[in-house]
Each structure stands twice: as structure tokens, then as C-alpha cells.
Amino acid sequence: MEKTLNVALAAYGMSGEVFHAPLLTSHPGFKLTKVVERRSNKSSAAYPFVEVVRSFDELLADPAIEVIVVNTPNSLHYEQASKALTAGKHVIVEKPFTVNSQEAKELIALAAKQAKVLSVFQNRRWDGDFLTVKQVVANKLLGQLVDFEAHYDRFRNYVEADTWKEETGPGSGILYNLGSHMIDQALVLFGMPRSVTADIRIQRPGGKIDDSYDIRMNYDDLRVTLKSSYLVREPGPRYMLHGTQGTFMKYGLDPQEDALKVGGKPTDKNWGVDSKSFWGTINTQINNLHLTGQIETLPGNYLQYYESVYQAIASGKPLAVQAQESMQGIQIIEAAMESSRTQQTIVV
Numbered sequence: 001m002e003k004t005l006n007v008a009l010a011a012y013g014m015s016g017e018v019f020h021a022p023l024l025t026s027h028p029g030f031k032l033t034k035v036v037e038r039r040s041n042k043s044s045a046a047y048p049f050v051e052v053v054r055s056f057d058e059l060l061a062d063p064a065i066e067v068i069v070v071n072t073p074n075s076l077h078y079e080q081a082s083k084a085l086t087a088g089k090h091v092i093v094e095k096p097f098t099v100n101s102q103e104a105k106e107l108i109a110l111a112a113k114q115a116k117v118l119s120v121f122q123n124r125r126w127d128g129d130f131l132t133v134k135q136v137v138a139n140k141l142l143g144q145l146v147d148f149e150a151h152y153d154r155f156r157n158y159v160e161a162d163t164w165k166e167e168t169g170p171g172s173g174i175l176y177n178l179g180s181h182m183i184d185q186a187l188v189l190f191g192m193p194r195s196v197t198a199d200i201r202i203q204r205p206g207g208k209i210d211d212s213y214d215i216r217m218n219y220d221d222l223r224v225t226l227k228s229s230y231l232v233r234e235p236g237p238r239y240m241l242h243g244t245q246g247t248f249m250k251y252g253l254d255p256q257e258d259a260l261k262v263g264g265k266p267t268d269k270n271w272g273v274d275s276k277s278f279w280g281t282i283n284t285q286i287n288n289l290h291l292t293g294q295i296e297t298l299p300g301n302y303l304q305y306y307e308s309v310y311q312a313i314a315s316g317k318p319l320a321v322q323a324q325e326s327m328q329g330i331q332i333i334e335a336a337m338e339s340s341r342t343q344q345t346i347v348v
């Protein structure tokens with residue numbers, strides 16, 4: 001590596017513990033130096049070499065820190081990213097980027113003014129199933145694609161206590177949480193739609209925040225459907241793609257998150273390799289040949305996100321995840337919320 005970048009985490013909740021700390025400490029170009037924990041020292045058990053501090057301002061005041069990961073509650077993303085950029089730090093913002101597109105626009109302008117790298121942690125671009133779907137689409141294995149449907153479902157039929165994620169407020173709810181991933185994937189594949197139609201609901205008894213959505217991103221010759229719910233006990237396909245020549249279907253979730261939760265590292269052997277039982281199935285026609293069978297899932301690798309950030313900072317290479325793209329994702333969220341509220345299709 002050309003140089004080692006000192007990086008700090010703004011929080012050590014689920015995203016810090018499960019995603020950012022393991023990925024950063026697996027990449028030779030980053031050195032995790034500080035973590036903000038307001039009341040505990042939980043990170044010290046896994047990373048005794050990392051200094052625990054009590055406030056975000058302590059990160060801003062440290063001239064040795066070059067990169068700050070803003071992985072705090074969604075409502076704090078804009079304020080903290082703005083402060084970090086103003087302090088001369090490169091910034092990675094946990095998804096969702098911001099709670100509205102105006103805030104996103106302002107952060108993009110500030111990063112340009114400060115000549116600092118600004119990116120959003122859209123790690124699920126490196127899910128193995130999504131990488132495979134990208135290849136199916138790019139190689140036109142189904143002919144002209146006419147219908148794309150993706151699901152990100154869970155079963156949690158209770159309202160979790162003592163968490164900001166279950167309380168009303170800016171950026172709360174399943175649309176900002178899981179929808180940020182799904183919308184980003186759709187934008188990577190197909191770009192901005194011409195309109196959005198959405199139904200966003202609270203399904204769980206006693207729920208305060210939206211826990212279900214059905215979003216239609218409308219293109220000229222393609223319908224994209226993104227669905228999620230906390231009340232799906234028996235999950236269906238993760239992806240369903242239909243084209244003029246055939247169909248591709250994929251079950252199961254990428255294994256990387258579960259592996260990280262039990263202490264796995266991206267440097268482990270067979271990292272991100274999908275179980276054969278979850279390989280996608282295809283039934284299509286290519287050059288007058290009828291083909292059916294399985295497509296081996298490409299290995300996922302979240303570390304590629306941080307490799308892209310490193311190369312952008314150290315060598316000036318283009319970011320794999322541009323902040324502008326994540327701003328478009330917030331614009332789709334805003335359109336979906338307006339569509340659900342007014343029960344109308346919203347032109348983007």
C-alpha cells in the first residue's frame with residue numbers, strides 16, 4: 001500500500017461492530033485509531049489497540065485522523081458529515097446518506113469545496129447474489145428484461161424496545177433502512193426511473209414506524225418492483241427476473257453479514273461463497289438453444305467497497321459509490337413517500 005490512512009468510527013453500534021470495524025481492520029490501507037462510545041468500552045475487547053473516546057468532537061480535533069465513518073443514527077448523518085468535511089476529513093456515511101435530498105446536495109457541494117472524498121456505505125453492491133444478477137442483466141441472458149422484482153424480507157412480529165430504529169423521527173422506518181439498499185441496487189442496474197408508485201405501511205400491532213413497502217420504479221419498457229416487510233416468516237425468492245427469452249430466480253441472502261456477526265473476516269478462505277442450494281435457477285433461450293439449470297453465485301466481497309475508498313483517497317481513482325448516486329436514492333425515497341401519502345404516481 002502507498003500509505004496507511006488513519007480512520008475513526010463515530011459509533012460502535014451494530015454497523016460499527018459487525019461491518020465497519022472488521023472490514024477496516026482487514027484492509028491494509030486503513031488503520032482504525034479511534035472509536036466513539038459514549039458510555040462503554042465494548043470495542044476494546046476486539047480491538048484493544050483502538051482508543052475509545054466519548055464525543056464526536058474529539059475525532060474532529062485530532063489532526064492525525066484522515067477518515068471519519070459517520071455511522072450514527074440517521075438523523076445525525078448530515079450534521080456530523082458536514083462537521084467532518086469542514087474539519088478537513090474524508091467522510092464515509094452509513095446508509096441512508098441523509099434524511100432528505102437537499103441535505104445530500106449540500107454535503108456533495110461541501111465535499112467538492114473541501115476537496116475531500118465523500119462516499120456512502122452501499123456495501124450490498126458487493127452481495128454475491130446482486131453481482132450475479134448484474135451479470136445476468138449485462139449479458140442479456142433473458143433477452144429483453146421486462147420485469148424485475150426484489151425482496152428483502154424479515155420476520156420480526158414485535159416492536160423492539162429501547163432503540164431509535166423503532167421510534168418516529170427523521171430517517172426512521174424500513175424504507176430508509178432496507179429500502180436504501182434495494183433502491184441503490186435498482187439504480188445501479190437501470191438508472192433513474194421516469195416515475196415511482198409506492199405503498200408504505202405499518203403492519204405490526206403497536207408499530208410506530210413503517211415496516212412494509214411495495215415500490216414500483218417505472219421505466220419505459222421495464223417494471224421494477226422492490227418489496228420488504230417485517231412480517232414474512234417464509235421467504236420467497238430474493239430476486240425474480242423475467243425477459244422475452246426466459247426467467248432467472250434466486251433465493252437466500254448473501255452470507256457475509258452472518259459470517260461477520262460470528263467473527264468472520266473477509267480474508268477467510270471461501271469468504272462470500274454462496275451455498276450451492278441457493279444458487280439461482282435459469283430457464284431461457286440463447287441462440288436457439290433452450291437452457292435450464294443453475295448459475296453459480298459469484299462470491300460477495302464487502303471489502304471491495306473500502307478498497308475503492310482507499311484508492312480514491314490515496315491515488316485519486318474514481319469512487320465505486322459516488323455520493324451523487326446515493327442522493328438519487330434519497331430522491332426515490334422522497335418520491336415513494338409522497339406517492340404513498342397521496343396514492344398517486346410521482347414523476348421523478
